Amino acid sequence: MNWCILIPLLVGAICAILGYLLGRLSGGGKDNDCEDRIGRLQTELDACKLSKVSLEGDLKSTKASLASSLTASTVTAATVTLIPFDAAAAKAAFGKKVKENDLTVVEGIGPKIQELFHNHDVKTWKALSECSLEKCQDVLTSGGDRFKMHKPGTWPKQAKFAYEGKWAELLKWQDELDGGK
Numbered sequence: 001m002n003w004c005i006l007i008p009l010l011v012g013a014i015c016a017i018l019g020y021l022l023g024r025l026s027g028g029g030k031d032n033d034c035e036d037r038i039g040r041l042q043t044e045l046d047a048c049k050l051s052k053v054s055l056e057g058d059l060k061s062t063k064a065s066l067a068s069s070l071t072a073s074t075v076t077a078a079t080v081t082l083i084p085f086d087a088a089a090a091k092a093a094f095g096k097k098v099k100e101n102d103l104t105v106v107e108g109i110g111p112k113i114q115e116l117f118h119n120h121d122v123k124t125w126k127a128l129s130e131c132s133l134e135k136c137q138d139v140l141t142s143g144g145d146r147f148k149m150h151k152p153g154t155w156p157k158q159a160k161f162a163y164e165g166k167w168a169e170l171l172k173w174q175d176e177l178d179g180g181k
Contacts (some may be wrong), residue, residue, distance in 0.1 A: 002072070014073075016032070017139050024173075030071070032109040049168070065160070068132060083163060083164055083165055084165075085100040085101075085165070086112065086165050089165060089166075089167050090105075090167050092167070093167030093171050094167065095167055101124040101125055102114075103117055103118075103122075103123075103125070103128060103159070105125075105158075105160065106125075106128070106155050106159055107154075107158060107172075107174045107177050108150060108152070108154070108155060108177075109155060112143070112147075113139075113140070113143070113147065113150065115137055116139050116140065116142060116147070117144045120135075120138075120142070122135075124163070125160070125162040125163035126159075126161040126163045127158060128155060128159035129156050129157070129159040129160035129163050130156070131155075131156050132154060132156075133136070133152060136152035136155055136156070136160045137152060140152065154173075154177060158170060158174070161173070
């Protein structure tokens with residue numbers, strides 16, 4: 001027999017065995033774990049679907065009971081008056097183009113503070129005008145130490161002027177203010 005052929009075959013067999021063992025030790029043989037995980041996820045999905053069906057049923061029954069308990073005579077429609085934005089009037093007062101609901105129109109609010117308010121779902125002049133001073137301060141506090149120096153005391157009222165389209169009054173008041181304070 002020729003030893004030149006036997007030695008490479010023997011070395012190849014040893015390498016194959018070692019490769020298989022190393023693969024098993026390093027976690028390559030976790031087929032059962034994947035199947036278990038798929039099973040758990042399927043169970044969770046089925047539970048979510050059942051919960052959704054149950055919630056939809058609850059919602060329908062709540063709507064039905066609400067509709068039957070309310071009569072047309074007891075329901076009064078709340079009307080919300082939306083004040084249209086007049087870009088021309090804003091431009092005439094400020095001398096520059098003003099975008100609707102641009103919070104930086106409020107003196108003391110710059111782009112970074114506007115971004116903080118947007119992150120707290122305060123994205124319109126109306127929403128800012130309805131904010132309490134505590135909420136405004138909480139928004140500033142969420143931005144970190146660099147926003148501590150800002151004083152939001154007049155911001156809701158300035159936003160109300162902007163929302164109501166009272167540009168001349170807003171500009172006059174801002175001329176009297178010192179950095180929004």
